[in-house]
Amino acid sequence: MPETGPPSVRSEGTIYHVKRGREGTVMEIEDFCLWYELAQALFNVSMGVEKGLVTALIGPSGCGKSTLLRSINRMNDLIDGVKVSGQMLVEGFDIYGPGVDVIALRKTMGMVFQKPNPFPMSITDNVTYPLKVDGITDKRVLAQTAETALKAAALWDEVKDRLHENALGLSGGQQQRLCIARAVAGDPDVLLMDEPCSALDPVATGKIEDLIDELRGKYTILIVTHNMQQAARVSDNTAFMYLGRLIEYGLTSTIFTNPRVEKTMEYVTGRFG
Amino acid sequence: MVPTTTKDRSEGREEANPRTPPESRSTSGKAPKACSLSARGEPFLWGFGGSLAIGIMMILGFMTLILWNGIAAFYPKPLQVVTLRDGTLVAGEPIRTESFQPQEESPGKGDKEHGESPSAGPIPALRTLYRIGNFDLYNEDFRWVLESSVEKTATPPDLFFVERLEWGPFVGTVQSIDLAGSQIGGPSLSTNELYSAVEQAAERRAGIRSVERGDIAAVNYEMEEARLALKKAGLKYGPRSPEYQAAEKGYADRSAVLAERYRALEARAHELKSQDAKFTITLADVSGREKVQKLSDVVRMYPANLLSVFQKLRIYASRWWELLSQEPREANTEGGIMPAIFGTCVMTIFMALAVAPFGVVAALYLREYARQGRMVSAVRIGINNLAGIPSIVYGVFGLGFFAYMIGAGIDGLLFPERLPNPTYGTGGLLWSSLTLALLTVPVVIVATEEALAAVPQSSREGSLACGASKWQTVKYIVLPRAMPGIMTGLILAMARGAGEVAPLMLVGVVKLAPELPIDHFFPYIHLERSFMHLGFHIYDVGFQSRNSEAAKPMVFVTTLVLITLIAVMNAAAIYIRNRLKRKFSAGGF
Numbered sequence: 094m095p096e097t098g099p100p101s102v103r104s105e106g107t108i109y110h111v112k113r114g115r116e117g118t119v120m121e122i123e124d125f126c127l128w129y130e131l132a133q134a135l136f137n138v139s140m141g142v143e144k145g146l147v148t149a150l151i152g153p154s155g156c157g158k159s160t161l162l163r164s165i166n167r168m169n170d171l172i173d174g175v176k177v178s179g180q181m182l183v184e185g186f187d188i189y190g191p192g193v194d195v196i197a198l199r200k201t202m203g204m205v206f207q208k209p210n211p212f213p214m215s216i217t218d219n220v221t222y223p224l225k226v227d228g229i230t231d232k233r234v235l236a237q238t239a240e241t242a243l244k245a246a247a248l249w250d251e252v253k254d255r256l257h258e259n260a261l262g263l264s265g266g267q268q269q270r271l272c273i274a275r276a277v278a279g280d281p282d283v284l285l286m287d288e289p290c291s292a293l294d295p296v297a298t299g300k301i302e303d304l305i306d307e308l309r310g311k312y313t314i315l316i317v318t319h320n321m322q323q324a325a326r327v328s329d330n331t332a333f334m335y336l337g338r339l340i341e342y343g344l345t346s347t348i349f350t351n352p353r354v355e356k357t358m359e360y361v362t363g364r365f366g
Numbered sequence: 367m368v369p370t371t372t373k374d375r376s377e378g379r380e381e382a383n384p385r386t387p388p389e390s391r392s393t394s395g396k397a398p399k400a401c402s403l404s405a406r407g408e409p410f411l412w413g414f415g416g417s418l419a420i421g422i423m424m425i426l427g428f429m430t431l432i433l434w435n436g437i438a439a440f441y442p443k444p445l446q447v448v449t450l451r452d453g454t455l456v457a458g459e460p461i462r463t464e465s466f467q468p469q470e471e472s473p474g475k476g477d478k479e480h481g482e483s484p485s486a487g488p489i490p491a492l493r494t495l496y497r498i499g500n501f502d503l504y505n506e507d508f509r510w511v512l513e514s515s516v517e518k519t520a521t522p523p524d525l526f527f528v529e530r531l532e533w534g535p536f537v538g539t540v541q542s543i544d545l546a547g548s549q550i551g552g553p554s555l556s557t558n559e560l561y562s563a564v565e566q567a568a569e570r571r572a573g574i575r576s577v578e579r580g581d582i583a584a585v586n587y588e589m590e591e592a593r594l595a596l597k598k599a600g601l602k603y604g605p606r607s608p609e610y611q612a613a614e615k616g617y618a619d620r621s622a623v624l625a626e627r628y629r630a631l632e633a634r635a636h637e638l639k640s641q642d643a644k645f646t647i648t649l650a651d652v653s654g655r656e657k658v659q660k661l662s663d664v665v666r667m668y669p670a671n672l673l674s675v676f677q678k679l680r681i682y683a684s685r686w687w688e689l690l691s692q693e694p695r696e697a698n699t700e701g702g703i704m705p706a707i708f709g710t711c712v713m714t715i716f717m718a719l720a721v722a723p724f725g726v727v728a729a730l731y732l733r734e735y736a737r738q739g740r741m742v743s744a745v746r747i748g749i750n751n752l753a754g755i756p757s758i759v760y761g762v763f764g765l766g767f768f769a770y771m772i773g774a775g776i777d778g779l780l781f782p783e784r785l786p787n788p789t790y791g792t793g794g795l796l797w798s799s800l801t802l803a804l805l806t807v808p809v810v811i812v813a814t815e816e817a818l819a820a821v822p823q824s825s826r827e828g829s830l831a832c833g834a835s836k837w838q839t840v841k842y843i844v845l846p847r848a849m850p851g852i853m854t855g856l857i858l859a860m861a862r863g864a865g866e867v868a869p870l871m872l873v874g875v876v877k878l879a880p881e882l883p884i885d886h887f888f889p890y891i892h893l894e895r896s897f898m899h900l901g902f903h904i905y906d907v908g909f910q911s912r913n914s915e916a917a918k919p920m921v922f923v924t925t926l927v928l929i930t931l932i933a934v935m936n937a938a939a940i941y942i943r944n945r946l947k948r949k950f951s952a953g954g955f
Contacts, residue, residue, distance in 0.1 A: 166831060168830065168831060171827070173737065196834075197833070199830065199831055199832070199833040204831035206827065206828060206831075210822070210825055210828040211828075212825060212828065213846070213847060213949065222829070222834070222842070226832060226834040275832065
């Protein structure tokens with residue numbers, strides 16, 4: 094049975110009461126700060142991510158939750174003028190250390206974006222894209238992976254008859270599940286989801302949430318969301334961020350029912366944000 | 367509502383009392399005046415629509431002019447015989463009639479004109495331009511005939527319009543033909559016999575040509591190759607070396623064989639020619655002057671006034687076929703433009719092949735790899751300004767840099783045996799294509815950059831998040847998606863390049879190219895050869911030829927062909943682009 098540690102305070106006054114995963118932490122973020130040019134976006138964020146659990150990042154717009162998520166697979170490198178300090182350890186390995194192979198790092202993490210972004214190619218080609226960039230051309234392997242990934246993303250039954258049609262012909266919800274299939278096809282350890290349901294209707298959102306539930310345990314999932322019911326439904330742990338700081342990080346049920354910090358209470362009850 | 371009513375009232379009053387001074391209107395009509403015109407309607411709509419209409423009218427007018435003149439140029443016109451009051455006979459195709467101010471040639475006239483009003487000047491008169499042909503007899507092709515000096519006009523059925531290889535057309539009657547001794551003349555000569563004689567003559571002409579331009583040219587080519595091989599050996603091993611002596615001996619044997627073959631072919635050509643010269647036709651102009659002509663010099667002849675519409679269409683079609691498939695003759699004003707069409711196509715294709723990768727790679731670096739900053743902005747401004755440089759400057763650059771620097775270097779390294787005759791060290795197909803590629807590269811870069819910028823960032827992120835490298839992202843995601851836009855840039859570049867003339871005059875286009883840039887001699891594609899180009903052909907025929915009036919139909923027809931060619935190439939590129947577009951925009955969330 095995972096246990097909840099006693100409330101503890103680390104840097105920047107963050108309150109922790111995290112549900113521990115069976116397999117320990119996969120990721121340790123220590124004093125992580127990030128600047129866009131001169132504007133600081135993250136202030137001394139420290140948190141551990143439990144392996145195999147779903148961790149939700151919530152907070153008002155502009156609080157830095159997406160920035161934090163995108164720091165984990167170094168997507169922020171694409172933006173000119175980004176500087177970081179602090180440490181981010183994945184399985185004990187400093188991903189901002191010298192000589193890190195960013196491409197290899199990204200291969201260990203799948204990412205799902207706010208808007209579905211399938212590539213303008215066939216459904217199979219979309220799903221097997223991570224294999225394609227690895228240079229795998231064996232048709233059997235590709236077809237097998239596509240089937241596995243599409244089944245994992247609960248899309249197989251809907252698309253199995255039109256695997257070679259253009260992915261842009263799918264509906265929005267199907268496209269997003271296709272993106273999830275693509276993210277898991279590369280066999281990552283971590284899934285990063287950046288508001289995956291914000292562009293979808295309630296039915297599609299429900300399917301994605303069910304899917305996240307199914308993927309729990311197989312992958313460590315970090316999900317950024319604006320929808321607090323969603324965070325409450327799908328996540329084990331929730332981190333509340335505000336103005337670039339991690340305010341409270343702990344068991345989801347506690348965050349939503351009995352948060353230890355006044356600010357969290359105000360946010361989850363909808364008094365601001 | 368209030369301003370409207372006020373306005374209505376003020377207008378109503380003005381109508382009822384039209385003498386109301388404008389001052390009273392200004393007091394009562396304050397409300398509508400305060401409201402500006404642009405807020406109440408679309409006052410500029412006329413301007414927008416008008417400028418579009420003017421643009422469309424100009425394009426339509428231009429296209430109509432080209433189409434009308436180009437399409438009608440080859441349709442056989444009737445022949446007229448005009449009897450003038452002084453008894454002179456003029457026979458020819460009426461080209462056009464116009465009114466003009468006859469100039470009286472009295473000496474003091476010029477001084478008087480300054481003081482007098484124009485109404486006192488001479489009455490306008492009508493005159494008609496006739497294409498009388500027979501340049502070898504009259505020393506002129508065209509003649510103006512004053513309407514007032516015409517006694518009568520007739521269209522005799524026996525008048526022929528004869529197109530010849532030399533001296534332009536002949537207008538007159540057929541007296542007789544001499545088929546190697548058997549003379550057929552007068553009424554016993556049927557049209558069918560005449561036509562079959564002309565056809566046979568055309569076959570003989572083709573036979574002579576195939577010997578001269580085919581076999582003899584091949585022998586000459588081999589001879590030149592052997593001479594160059596010898597010279598190469600001399601340059602490589604030195605004139606005293608045993609290798610050179612061996613080569614010299616080989617050359618002597620080879621040239622002896624070739625010379626033997628050459629003599630045989632020459633004899634054969636001579637025999638064919640002397641045989642051919644026995645077939646003649648005797649023509650007579652309208653006043654009875656006779657002209658004996660080799661039958662094989664006749665390209666086409668027809669009794670213009672006897673033709674049915676169907677026969678006229680056949681002649682029309684055969685003229686178009688000649689235009690598209692034959693080489694030019696008579697200083698380009700007659701015959702075909704096939705080498706020019708071929709040269710234009712080949713040059714444009716090579717240009718596209720050169721400009722596409724170069725422009726796309728440059729734009730990729732600028733947009734995907736370079737750090738966006740002041741330096742990149744400066745480069746971008748520079749590229750945009752490149753598009754404003756006069757094209758003749760590119761021509762000068764191409765000649766100096768490509769031909770005289772790089773070309774001379776290539777000659778020194780690879781073709782030393784041909785020096786001092788330049789191979790690549792002078793204008794040619796390759797340098798023309800590269801010069802035009804340089805000229806059009808800004809268009810491709812700008813279009814490609816815009817196409818790359820239009821690829822959504824989320825696609826790039828999606829690919830990178832899958833663990834793709836930047837190059838893989840560009841290759842698999844960005845470039846395919848930007849391809850329609852890149853194609854648009856390429857289409858624009860091709861249209862611009864195909865219609866460009868000025869720089870080509872310096873870097874390889876000639877009035878008459880003896881050989882096509884692609885033929886059956888190794889290495890089949892001769893990038894160093896000069897070539898013909900439709901744009902230059904228009905300029906040359908229209909402005910540099912002996913008789914601009916005779917060249918006029920050719921100018922219009924060539925323009926029509928050039929525009930059609932560009933339209934076809936663009937249509938092909940647009941078709942490809944639309945197919946790509948469909949692939950990348952299906953559905954779309």
